[in-house]
Amino acid sequence: MSQPLFSVIQLLLPQYDNDGQPFAPALLAEVKRRLTDEFGGLTAYVRAPAAGLWKDGGDTVRDDVLVYEVMAGHLDRAWWASYRESLRRAFRQDALVIRAYPVEVL
Template structure:
């Protein structure tokens, strides 16, 4: 199982822009979809991470769940479409989906 792949990480907010929390089923659905497509998924959901960024009037923040998969053939068009779907589903202007090359040892 050695070789170069991509680690794709999705940063999903735990709440919408009005502060309403998403049900655990929303994250389970993402995990099921990614497991079906990529054969496995890792979700860091027990202790949400905190994202912070500069805004016009100060600092914004979100509690986030990080979901990641290893992708052998990075299909950018599919990921772009899936990101757009997640933005609708999680009612966000932007959902961060990022990829980095990794080498399994």
């Protein structure tokens, strides 16, 4: 018999602002606290930030991102949409990616 499905939710958070300055550690600590309180745990991939690349007009823009990940038994899309918007404002971004994957625990 298989285990119930969960969702793994990943947040891709910029490490630096648009001027190249690192975000305050307190901002990242608050995200960790909120997710840990809400979901009972967190995995943070922060030792080797991922490099995001995208086109902005003719220029290629690079952004170093930290990946925070939680598991949830129920994917509350309204909660995540609201939280994504609050993070987008806090990190002063035009857009911020939060993605979810279904996962079966073996």
